[in-house]
Amino acid sequence: MRSLNALPVHELNQLLQNGECSSVDIVSDVISAIERVDDRIGAYLDYDGEHALKEARASDERRSNGCQLPLLGIPVGLKDVLNVRGMACGCASRILEGYTSPYDAYVVTRLREAGAVILGRLNMDEFAMGSTNENSAYKPTRNPWNQDYVPGGSSGGSAAAVSACEAVAALGSDTGGSIRQPASFCGCVGLKPTYGRVSRRGLTAFASSLDQVGPVVRDVRDAALLLEVIAGHDRFDSTSLNIPLSSYRDTLTGDISGMKLGIPKEYFIDGMDPDVKKTVQDAIDKCAELGAELVDVELPHTEYAVAVYYIIATAEASANLARFDGVRYGARVDGRDPLDMYGKTRAGYLGDEVKRRIILGTYVLSSGYYDEYYIRAQKARTLIRNDFENAFGTCDALIAPVTPTTSFRFGEKGDDPLQMYLGDIFTVPVNLAGICGISVPCGMSGSGLPIGLQIIGPAFKEERILRAAHAYEQATDWHNQKPEIARTAGMS
């Protein structure tokens, strides 16, 4: 039997239910995996093993008293953007040094209600800005498949932890691909729910109109399970919608015969990594084999998406991050007057990528440029939304790559942020349109790096993309592949 830390949550639930293992066993395995590999991976910023074990014991106690909850005694790692009462929430930024959160994010409350054990804080790009985890102020996270390679980002810690079997499940956040891209780079399953499906309360905002919390897990069934727990209407998040939830696990029938899958031609571009192109094409063929009907669709404004995204996201971020000023919490550099203090504190404690985006976002909103950049981007956003709406007129879901390339080496993209941004081309349109998308492993590159398949669905049709992803996953074995380091982590 594999070690418990290498199993998906739904299998652990089965073992727990059958009395074949305890929550303490699971948490112990996960902690010893962290101890064995995390100095090489750097997925965790912090974890409290002792506290987790205490919670695990309490969960076992509850279970022996007949308590049944969907995540009872299951340890979950959280991206460092989520507030947990009594814990730091640092967004991998030095500017939040010293901040202890006095409240639980909505999704944390839901996890607790479901019986989950909160294990620790996972590394990320500072304030979720980045695609590599190189922008963490503390340490880079390394790709478990090859530690010279980036794990992706910004939820790189979440994906690496699950991939290296240092976590059985994690939550991340996705503003422009920050769940799907690292899941793809690390060979896990990552789901970005529809905007408004999951409350953002307690999720430190990067771009408020794009951010969504979602699961990073071992397989599609776990994604469905986690989504059932965290989704729902929050009356204190105005952008969370009151739309009935599906029982997502029940929709995982394995049957996609007759499902119309659209292939957007703009997602198969020149200059794409040939391995990615071929692997995704094979996956598409596999779906056809499973009975899905393939249709060609067009998303003609795709090429504009990165430009639109980097205007809207940075504009919102420039305001969202203005609160980090050294007055009420976090780090401070003293100054002659408040102006001096702000300038020194923010320049001294924010990283380069964050500063760059704040400047860009401030610029596009500033007097004289607002119409030219911001309003124009909002209008182009409408065109991108319309593209998807039209496409979903002829198909049930879209099937496409997650990224144009597999993971790359640290520092490979040099100091040109634009080259990095352009790698987001297949993920940002989904956030701009507010719809849902999932990344599932669909193969390996010649150099042994995972490749992900993206399935994109209309708003609030998570059950549809989960069903398609699950059917594909069950027909293949990619999700069971583990990196070498997972053996060290205790996978026998």
Place this chain on the structure above:
Amino acid sequence: MKYKVSIGLETHVQLKTRSKIWCGCPNRFGQPANTDICPVCLGYPGALPSLNREAVRLTVVTGLMLGSTINRRSKFDRKSYFYPDMPKNYQISQYDEPFCTGGHLNINVNGGSKRVEITRIHLEEDVGKSIHFEQSSGVDFNRAGTPLMEIVSEPELESPDEAFAYLTALKQVLLYGDISEGNLEEGNIRCDINCSLRPMDSDVLGSKIEIKNMNTFRGVHRSLVYEIKRQIGILDNGGVIQQETRRWDDDSGLTSIMRTKEHAHDYRYFPEPDLMPIVLTSEEIDAMRSAIPELPADRRNRFAVEYGLPEYDAGILTSDRDLADFYEAAAKISGNYKAVSNWIMTDMLHYLSEEGIGIDKIKITPEALAELVDLVVQNTINMPAAKKIFRILLESGGKPTAIMEDKGLAQISDSDSIDVFVEEALSSHPSSVADYRSGKKAALQFLVGQVMRLSKGKANPRAAMESLKRRLDSGDPGN
């Protein structure tokens, strides 16, 4: 040279809600610093605003009372600027789609009436409060997130008096609508002034000077008097007024420069992504409209017509909604509109100002006042006794009849009892009797006074006078 003055006011009104605008912290004044706060009003990471429905209702009701157009669709925007009392370093406000557009307010100046146009009314959040020390400043965020309504007037006010009258009339409307506590000491109503001067024969508005953060109506008046004089001084000497923002120092009575146009803020407004647009249906607006009270000006006119009161009295009685309610209740019970008005206008208002209290703290009920008026009309008590009873009613409450009986203040009107006092007065003052008979009719008043004194004020003065006249004129000397 002669100049035309144009003054516009941006009035910030704290709304009377239970909780703050975006969170459930209490909206109240006077708590220990930094105790009425939560992640939302402190701008913590991950905190989200959630719009208080009542704040929207109060804003729309204000718009309805001022005759504004209520916009079917409104939205919130972020207004960015860094300041220590601003938790998020952006203020959630409304930029181009406020709740209300247009409207007007009628003001009374120098005995005349003037209609002042309202530009717009929008809703935003208040900020924290800074306290300044020798070397540093401290911030209290209790006030942060208080719902703040901004009412912007057109620059149609032409003098400090008009600005004062505008604020007075606006406050009256806000109190009538129960929109705000309206307590200036607690900062419930604050305003920014803009003021420009131009030669009488020019149509082009002069450069705008803004005076920020005024918190008393008197301060507004004084600062404008100063500012207009200052600007005239510059213009008369051939100088040019530069657009700038100034601050008022109440102690020195001067305005001084805060920032010039070059240093104006770039607020970087953009739509607030955390809040959804508000779309009001006509049903919702109608429901709010049906709940608005009669406005002070309308009520004043109605009081004059319906109760036959002089304009002046009607104006005083309707200056305060509670006072007007009190009058109307008493007048309706009594039916003697003028008498009820007289009691309120004189003794009651005098008492209130003497005690420095509001009508809400008074003990007398409208029923009691009506009963008192009735006792006087029925000749059951005379005026001095009525005044005594009224004082007791003001201080302790109760029923006039019971007080009258308790204090033995009933008027003596039966002729037998009166005659006893009359005879004693006549016999004690023969010289006055002689005076009267020799044609000095004024002696009669003296004798009435004597009867009142002998009866300890209880005699019905008219009955006493009639009895005296009857005896004096008939030649019966009473001795």
Place this chain on the structure above:
Amino acid sequence: METGTRQNTEHIDVSYVAHLARLHLADSEIQVFQKQLDHILQHVHMLTHLDVDHVEPTAHAMPVENAYREDDIRPCLSHDEVMDNAPNGRGGLFIVPKIIE
């Protein structure tokens, strides 16, 4: 092209914008950012090729309206918990360098 849209003027005044954003940048940082941001803006310039004259802007991902909260009081944070987070808290206040308007 809309009025007010300038062609090939994609050049950020980095020190001015950094001041707006309250970031005291070193000159070397300004230079690096200048180059990088100008490059990004060149890419963003492609948006001017789009005809968006009759397109409504999208501000929210989901077109919903009227999300309200009822006017009810909810618990506040404890004063101590809040002040424990303060970089400089004294006498129940958040202390900052003296504010000069």
